[in-house]
Amino acid sequence: MTDNRALADTVKVLAFDVFGTVVDWHGSIVREMRERYPQVDGDAFARAWRAGYAPAMARVMSGEQGWTLLDTLHRQILEEILGRFGLAHLDEAQRRHLNRVWHRLDGWPDSAPALTRLKRRFTICTLSNGNIGLLTDMARHAGLPWDCVLSAEVFRAYKPDAATYTGVARVFDIEPAEVMMVAAHANDLAAARQHGLRTAFIERPLEFGAGHPKDVSPQAGNDLHCRDLLDLAGQLGA
Template identity: 45%
Template sequence: MNTKHSTPLEVRALLFDVLGTVVDWRSGIARQVSSFLERCGVVHVDAADFADTWSRLYDQATDAVRSGKRPFARLDVLNRENLEAAFKAVSIEPKLLPSADLDELNLAWHRLDPWPDSISGLTRLKSKFIIGPLSGGNTSLLLDMAKRAGLPWDVVLGSDVVEVYKPAPEAYLRTCEFLGLRPDQVLLVAAHNDDLAGARRCGMRTAFIPRPAEHGPSQTTDLAPLDDWDVIASDLVDLADKLGA
């Protein structure tokens, strides 16, 4: 793919991983968890560590769906279950906490801040391409996030539309089908090499954006591209430059 001055005409849409690539989930979750713990008088729990624990449980929950061990459930449902498991991991019995307060904290995933380059980069890319998320987030989560953060999506199709989680092939293929596009007409933008590998296996184009602070100062994964992705950019503004937007 020639990315210096132009993009092939067959690339009509850019789809984006959201959690980590477009928004800074760790800082946002840690901030909201910190406020929750302070209100509850809990002082022995580090909010950033709690955010990491809550996030790690995502993989286990979505693996259970992909493997058929449980039927599809929206990410809001999985996150709510995982929230209770995260509290148990820090020796706090969730049953002792008000259920309504836990429900509100679960919505922290709807209220995440974009990386500094996200809005300007997406706005430029929108001028040339159809843009939207390809995320594990359910549609209401992604819509709430977009409204709050100002993410200028053209279309929002959550995982509850395709009823499968990445990197299952159907997550990529069904989204392309909903858009009426062939996989090779769609480019996935992600900060995660495994996500891009899943998209490439389905015939999609790929673009890598590093987010070295996604997992905090000690991050060791996805610091660099691990394959010859079609486009490699330093951030979404640089991606817009490379795609001529």
């Protein structure tokens, strides 16, 4: 582990992964399904929708599909799974509203208060594959006080493309080592380190729901390992 005081003095920008790290996508979708479509297994539906995420990204990153906003990719995945869950009858308005549940995700309980503390000392921004409109709506819904919303849309590249990580440093005219990537996903942090960023791992054992706990064991290479975002704020002296 790096000395936290020295680390806090070096880092100028905290760049946050959002889905799973800052907001509870699984729990939010389960609640939405319970309220609107109680006949559907919300846990299975949420995980099936999310399971389409990596293959959709791969199609764009390989060039098989042209540059596509995440809202559109979410809609494509939704169309693929509706029939499986007995929802093929939904009309266009219902499908559009359901797809925009990603704009209405709730933050983890620690997220808003921790971000409020952190922004007193650091510039805080998103670094998400979500598109700008999605992330802005989500911030308003969940009370997330970002200084800046950075998205794959800005760089026209999805993480883990180098352009996303180095792009943060370029936007703020600082060195990559002055940016800390904050995420609950080891692969995201590994890619960030590869491009010179500092990294903080956030434990989110219930990202996929209580029935599917994640391994949140410390990973070699990260500068910080934190229980949640309030722990991150404490470790950085915010």
